[in-house]
Amino acid sequence: xxxxxxxxxxxxxxxxxxxxxxxxxxxxxxxxxxxxxxxxxxxxxxxxxxxxxxxxxxxxxxxxxxxxxxxxxxxxxxxxxxxxxxxxxxxxxxxxxxxxxxxxxxxxxxxxxxxxxxxxxxxxxxxxxxxxxxxxxxxxxxxxxxxxxxxxxxxxxxxxxxxxxxxxxxxxxxxxxxxxxxxxxxxxxxxxxxxxxxxxxxxxxxxxxxxxxxxxxxxxxxxxxxxxxxxxxxxxxxxxxxxxxxxxxxxxxxxxxxxxxxxxxxxxxxxxxxxxxxxxxxxxxxxxxxxxxxxxxxxxxxxxxxxxxxxxxxxxxxxxxxxxxxxxxxxxxxxxxxxxxxxxxxxxxxxxxxxxxxxxxxxxxxxxxxxxxxxxxxxxxxxxxxxxxxxxxxxxxxxxxxxxxxxxxxxxxxxxxxxxxxxxxxxxxxxxxxxxxxxxxxxxxxxxxxxxxxxxxxxxxxxxxxxxxxxxxxxxxxxxxxxxxxxxxxxxxxxxxxxxxxxxxxxxxxxxxxxxx
Amino acid sequence: xxxxxxxxxxxxxxxxxxxxxxxxxxxxxxxxxxxxxxxxxxxxxxxxxxxxxxxxxxxxxxxxxxxxxxxxxxxxxxxxxxxx
Numbered sequence: 001x002x003x004x005x006x007x008x009x010x011x012x013x014x015x016x017x018x019x020x021x022x023x024x025x026x027x028x029x030x031x032x033x034x035x036x037x038x039x040x041x042x043x044x045x046x047x048x049x050x051x052x053x054x055x056x057x058x059x060x061x062x063x064x065x066x067x068x069x070x071x072x073x074x075x076x077x078x079x080x081x082x083x084x085x086x087x088x089x090x091x092x093x094x095x096x097x098x099x100x101x102x103x104x105x106x107x108x109x110x111x112x113x114x115x116x117x118x119x120x121x122x123x124x125x126x127x128x129x130x131x132x133x134x135x136x137x138x139x140x141x142x143x144x145x146x147x148x149x150x151x152x153x154x155x156x157x158x159x160x161x162x163x164x165x166x167x168x169x170x171x172x173x174x175x176x177x178x179x180x181x182x183x184x185x186x187x188x189x190x191x192x193x194x195x196x197x198x199x200x201x202x203x204x205x206x207x208x209x210x211x212x213x214x215x216x217x218x219x220x221x222x223x224x225x226x227x228x229x230x231x232x233x234x235x236x237x238x239x240x241x242x243x244x245x246x247x248x249x250x251x252x253x254x255x256x257x258x259x260x261x262x263x264x265x266x267x268x269x270x271x272x273x274x275x276x277x278x279x280x281x282x283x284x285x286x287x288x289x290x291x292x293x294x295x296x297x298x299x300x301x302x303x304x305x306x307x308x309x310x311x312x313x314x315x316x317x318x319x320x321x322x323x324x325x326x327x328x329x330x331x332x333x334x335x336x337x338x339x340x341x342x343x344x345x346x347x348x349x350x351x352x353x354x355x356x357x358x359x360x361x362x363x364x365x366x367x368x369x370x371x372x373x374x375x376x377x378x379x380x381x382x383x384x385x386x387x388x389x390x391x392x393x394x395x396x397x398x399x400x401x402x403x404x405x406x407x408x409x410x411x412x413x414x415x416x417x418x419x420x421x422x423x424x425x426x427x428x429x430x431x432x433x434x435x436x437x438x439x440x441x442x443x444x445x446x447x448x449x450x451x452x453x454x455x456x457x458x459x460x461x462x463x464x465x466x467x468x469x470x471x472x473x474x475x476x477x478x479x480x481x482x483x484x485x486x487x488x489x490x491x492x493x494x495x496x497x498x499x500x501x502x503x504x505x506x507x508x509x510x511x512x513x514x515x516x517x
Numbered sequence: 518x519x520x521x522x523x524x525x526x527x528x529x530x531x532x533x534x535x536x537x538x539x540x541x542x543x544x545x546x547x548x549x550x551x552x553x554x555x556x557x558x559x560x561x562x563x564x565x566x567x568x569x570x571x572x573x574x575x576x577x578x579x580x581x582x583x584x585x586x587x588x589x590x591x592x593x594x595x596x597x598x599x600x601x
Contacts, residue, residue, distance in 0.1 A: 506566050510552055
């Protein structure tokens with residue numbers, strides 16, 4: 001069964017003329033959404049003649065994305081969302097890592113490129129969207145296709161969490177898995193068909209997927225915000241009477257002042273949830289104490305979903321905690337030998353959850369290293385207090401979270417190290433009040449720094465996505481080392497943070513002068 | 518080299534840089550607005566400003582960038598020339 005499609009179709013039967021998706025000034029009703037998804041599904045089934053459909057979606061955010069996703073679900077294709085901002089070489093690398101056999105794109109350069117494996121079928125998004133105009137009298141005849149005879153549908157969606165240049169980590173989700181996460185969100189925040197859910201995260205991010213499925217499965221309305229600025233967010237919430245949103249923490253930091261300025265100007269907003277990274281204490285206090293709506297902080301990971309939640313009343317008792325484990329979720333703190341730590345002792349956070357992914361596609365060894373006895377090793381450092389509340393302390397894994405996007409320094413360091421003249425390179429995230437963290441590079445080299453920096457910048461422009469490009473380069477003769485002789489990024493990060501660079505101030509100046517941009 | 522020639526030279530360098538951001542510029546490069554027409558996301562925009570600073574060995578301030586006149590290639594070139 002294509003359970004997700006059928007659930008949305010049930011909503012279409014109940015509310016055919018209800019707005020399912022709002023995308024700027026465009027809207028689509030449930031009945032039109034289902035009709036177009038069926039049409040596209042039929043077209044794709046004829047165009048891509050594989051028994052095992054594994055289709056990458058590499059298109060810009062917008063209403064078209066959920067339509068395509070429902071179509072792919074109907075034909076039981078494995079859906080592989082890919083960041084359209086990646087370079088073609090990076091995309092080809094990702095396609096190979098997940099054995100994709102087709103790609104849907106809205107970029108003519110990608111359609112024309114010879115860099116893709118010739119066996120991969122390229123599908124132009126425009127061809128799919130044009131279908132509605134050519135088939136106004138289309139009646140769904142999809143039942144003619146023998147969908148149920150297709151493969152066992154245990155890989156509904158694959159999220160590529162890392163490694164656009166290194167080794168990707170493709171996280172496998174079954175339909176049941178995404179539906180279980182939907183159920184958890186519905187129960188945690190009492191979502192129903194009256195809700196208007198704001199999605200300001202990209203679909204290739206697991207949060208974007210959750211916020212897309214949540215309203216469509218519950219019969220509510222999905223409101224898409226393609227480009228985040230505080231002003232856009234505020235305007236969209238007001239105009240569309242948004243009731244529920246899960247902003248990433250950097251977005252929350254940005255909207256907090258306009259929200260607090262006139263909090264009662266948002267009567268529709270009944271629940272806000274913070275995700276992706278810790279929010280600072282002052283923002284958290286304001287949200288819990290001053291917002292006239294429910295606020296929750298959560299902690300989790302793409303591999304296991306939401307693991308803990310902190311609500312208003314719990315926050316009064318444990319303001320610095322990231323919450324109490326959700327129902328059926330088990331959290332332990334372990335030391336380097338994987339032995340359980342005592343309460344209030346810092347160690348690695350490991351999580352056992354019925355919402356966990358089955359692992360990484362094609363990476364059985366990494367899957368078994370990451371999941372031990374049913375627990376996922378988050379790579380985060382924290383502790384549980386005497387009452388079982390979780391406190392997040394730091395990340396153990398070498399990862400930067402910028403604007404809610406996970407950035408893996410090793411992906412960037414590979415490209416920097418290829419540049420002539422570089423002896424060693426280290427990428428780390430320094431604190432930023434808007435994006436949370438911003439990647440910067442520390443280079444060890446004998447070469448003249450200005451000409452080398454020019455070369456490095458050119459190299460990353462040609463080989464890495466926008467979010468992976470270091471914004472600042474530091475040149476050093478040597479870097480701080482740990483007692484075991486490894487680079488001590490923590491010391492380096494503290495040193496660079498002490499410079500208080502506030503790198504995003506220029507970005508905010510550009511946005512603020514543009515009003516609604 | 519007179520003022521206009523200098524501005525033209527800077528505009529050419531900027532358009533080459535923007536081409537590396539996968540942007541297709543029209544013939545009217547000078548009036549191209551890299552924010553509203555560029556379709557650059559936050560990361561790309563931040564990276565672009567940082568690349569321009571490196572390329573011309575200058576530093577912008579937030580006050581420089583809040584002025585919308587500086588958001589066209591011509592306007593940005595004028596700002597760069599002032600900073601030289």
